[in-house]
């Protein structure tokens with residue numbers, strides 16, 4: 001028995017549905033393509049939160065409250081940033097988030113939602129020897145992240161990214177968050193479980209290696225040759241294939257469209273499209289019976305690189321978006337689910353005598 005719970009239904013949810021055969025992601029009734037590039041991250045999170053928090057205001061007021069929460073998080077964690085910047089950025093962010101109150105009300109959720117957006121830019125700047133930039137209440141969430149990085153371009157592309165990764169069914173980190181929420185622990189505890197699961201290379205750690213692959217191909221200058229050699233050596237091409245999607249990952253197209261609107265990335269995008277075509281041609285030729293298409297991580301890597309994030313923080317930016325889903329799922333589990341307590345099968349004989 002080693003199926004990784006594949007096809008096991010472990011929760012009923014109104015939040016999102018990953019339709020692998022059709023290549024569709026549905027978020028609370030909306031196909032992703034209807035939201036990405038049209039709705040802000042705040043509007044999407046408001047949609048995910050609806051029905052799960054008392055006193056949820058309308059989307060405009062929710063957006064304003066998230067701005068106030070960014071300032072609040074900065075004030076609360078300011079004294080921790082120096083010591084936390086000695087850790088890898090993801091670990092420093094997680095350690096600072098562990099200091100936030102572990103409640104289940106809307107203000108707790110807003111602080112947690114704000115935290116990665118505030119902490120990651122601050123830690124990136126400190127690690128580069130620059131002072132953190134304080135959050136502002138007068139811009140949208142994604143635009144404020146760009147501002148706190150000390151940059152001016154890419155807010156629209158980052159907003160599309162955050163919406164695109166905000167929720168994705170019962171993935172490993174969302175399941176981890178729901179397990180903790182099922183014990184009626186607080187939202188910080190659930191989010192910390194999600195952060196732990198997301199960190200692994202089989203989940204949120206994939207986009208960094210896409211950049212490594214693109215850089216190696218750029219240096220060699222021969223996409224087809226590099227790809228053939230990698231596949232001959234039994235390697236997997238990063239950013240291709242998926243456990244559930246049996247057609248193109250709809251998130252890849254949403255991110256590619258966002259990248260196109262972000263002019264600076266033009267030459268890199270054209271180069272990456274060439275690599276993508278060469279990779280798909282080789283994968284289709286070598287595995288004609290297996291659907292191997294571009295997944296979300298290929299264009300995630302390009303988009304986050306264009307926005308100006310160093311590749312070692314890509315997983316932290318993923319958390320900045322996915323935390324919306326974790327919080328909504330944690331509330332849904334606590335309000336509508338039971339304690340999650342599966343069984344294990346003991347496979348050793350009872351032979352030992354304690355006497």
Ligand code: COA
Nearest residue numbers: 206235236237238239240241242243287290292295296297
């Ligand atoms: N490059 C080359 N071959 C690949 C491949 C890739 N990216 N993805 C799958 N394959 C091949 C496997 O080698 C396997 O071949 P085999 O049957 O000859 O052994 C076959 O396709 C099926 O692989 P399997 O592991 O069963 O696919 P999966 O659907 O369970 O795995 C992933 C999904 C995502 C783990 C896998 O596609 C992968 O490792 N991709 C690269 C990493 C990545 O981009 N991760 C981010 C996912 S969003």
